[in-house]
Structure formats: structure tokens, C-alpha cells
Amino acid sequence: AQSVTQPDIHITVSEGASLELRCNYSYGATPYLFWYVQSPGQGLQLLLKYFSGDTLVQGIKGFEAEFKRSQSSFNLRKPSVHWSDAAEYFCAVKREYGNKLVFGAGTILRVKS
Amino acid sequence: NAGVTQTPKFQVLKTGQSMTLQCAQDMNHNSMYWYRQDPGMGLRLIYYSASEGTTDKGEVPNGYNVSRLNKREFSLRLESAAPSQTSVYFCASSEGPRINYEQYFGPGTRLTVT
Numbered sequence: 001a002q003s004v005t006q007p008d009i010h011i012t013v014s015e016g017a018s019l020e021l022r023c024n025y026s027y028g029a030t031p032y033l034f035w036y037v038q039s040p041g042q043g044l045q046l047l048l049k050y051f052s053g054d055t056l057v058q059g060i061k062g063f064e065a066e067f068k069r070s071q072s073s074f075n076l077r078k079p080s081v082h083w084s085d086a087a088e089y090f091c092a093v094k095r096e097y098g099n100k101l102v103f104g105a106g107t108i109l110r111v112k113s
Numbered sequence: 114n115a116g117v118t119q120t121p122k123f124q125v126l127k128t129g130q131s132m133t134l135q136c137a138q139d140m141n142h143n144s145m146y147w148y149r150q151d152p153g154m155g156l157r158l159i160y161y162s163a164s165e166g167t168t169d170k171g172e173v174p175n176g177y178n179v180s181r182l183n184k185r186e187f188s189l190r191l192e193s194a195a196p197s198q199t200s201v202y203f204c205a206s207s208e209g210p211r212i213n214y215e216q217y218f219g220p221g222t223r224l225t226v227t
Contacts, residue, residue, distance in 0.1 A: 104155055
């Protein structure tokens with residue numbers, strides 16, 4: 001069965017510093033991968049997705065992610081973090097059959113000024 | 114477009130009470146989902162509806178029922194609430210099988226069962 005691991009429960013970065021959030025998945029074929037962001041008290045918003053093609057995908061709010069098949073990873077990056085990026089981030093993979101998604105446990109990002 | 118809407122936003126129930134969480138989407142999506150979110154556990158799928166007229170169990174269906182009322186609306190019912198059902202509930206929708214897999218989420222319902 002597919003699974004998603006986000007190894008970091010909490011991450012704290014300084015405003016203006018770079019950010020990388022880790023995501024590892026288990027999947028046999030080429031996966032459909034997603035990153036979502038959840039601001040406090042809000043629903044989830046899609047940041048970016050990978051289906052095929054270029055392994056570096058650009059998303060909203062200045063985020064990007066790189067698909068690395070050899071490492072089964074889909075890490076999220078941002079060159080310079082803003083205070084408004086403080087939120088919880090979820091990585092997800094589509095199940096092999098059907099259109100359901102499997103979510104990781106999430107990483108809470110704190111931004112210090 | 115409102116996207117995905119959920120009512121109510123907050124609810125407090127006593128053990129044994131029942132309630133229905135409502136969800137509607139105005140994006141003409143075929144598939145709809147109900148998740149619960151608990152700290153450290155991410156989102157777990159309760160039930161989903163791949164298309165109008167169909168519903169299927171997800172990972173954690175016990176204690177819940179659903180109704181796909183029409184293409185727009187998908188409700189979640191707790192027949193006899195238990196403290197273990199204290200959670201944040203999210204409804205989501207997607208275009209449908211083999212069309213597009215990204216899901217769009219509502220703002221959530223925060224449920225407390227005492």
C-alpha cells in the first residue's frame with residue numbers, strides 16, 4: 001500500500017532563510033504527488049503537484065518541489081521564507097488505483113523574525 | 114465560485130447525540146470526500162464518493178454514514194457521537210476518476226464530543 005512519510009514534525013526557520021521540507025513516499029510506478037498548505041484554522045490549499053515530465057515543479061507562493069525517483073522523495077523548497085509561510089504542510093500521493101490520496105502526517109513550520 | 118463549503122464551522126455534541134455535517138461544491142466535480150484530521154495523524158479518509166450515486170468506505174468509516182444527495186452535496190452523519198470522534202472534519206472534491214486528481218478542500222468543521 002502507498003504511504004507518505006514526512007520525517008520532520010516541526011521545523012523552525014528564520015525569516016529570509018531558505019526552507020526544505022522532506023517527503024518520502026512508497027509507490028511502485030510513477031506517482032502523482034502533491035504538496036498542500038494549511039494555515040491555522042483553515043482548509044488545505046494546493047501548493048503544487050507532480051504528474052510527469054520535468055522533475056522540478058513550480059507552485060504558488062514561490063514554492064518549488066523536486067521529484068527524485070531514486071530517493072523516492074518529493075521535497076518542498078523555498079529560497080526565502082516569509083513570516084506568512086508559517087503553517088502546516090502536507091505531502092500526498094495518489095493511490096495506485098482510483099483517485100484517493102494518501103497524506104503524510106504533516107510538518108509544522110514556524111518562522112522566527 | 115465559493116468552491117467547497119461546509120456547515121457548521123463549529124459544533125459541540127454530547128456523547129450519544131447525532132448530527133449531520135453538510136458539504137457542497139460548485140465546481141461541477143464528480144468525486145467528493147470526507148476526511149478527519151487529528152494531531153500527528155495527517156488526514157484520514159472516512160468515506161468518499163467517486164461519482165454521483167456511489168459511496169465507498171475509506172480508512173476510518175466506523176461510526177459514520179454518508180449520503181451523496183446529488184452531484185453538488187455530500188453529507189456525513191454521526192448517528193451516536195463518541196468522544197473519539199472529536200476532530201476536525203474536512204470535505205473535499207475533485208474532478209473525478211481519471212480526469213484530475215487534485216482535491217479542493219472546504220474550511221473544515223471543528224467537532225467536540227463531550
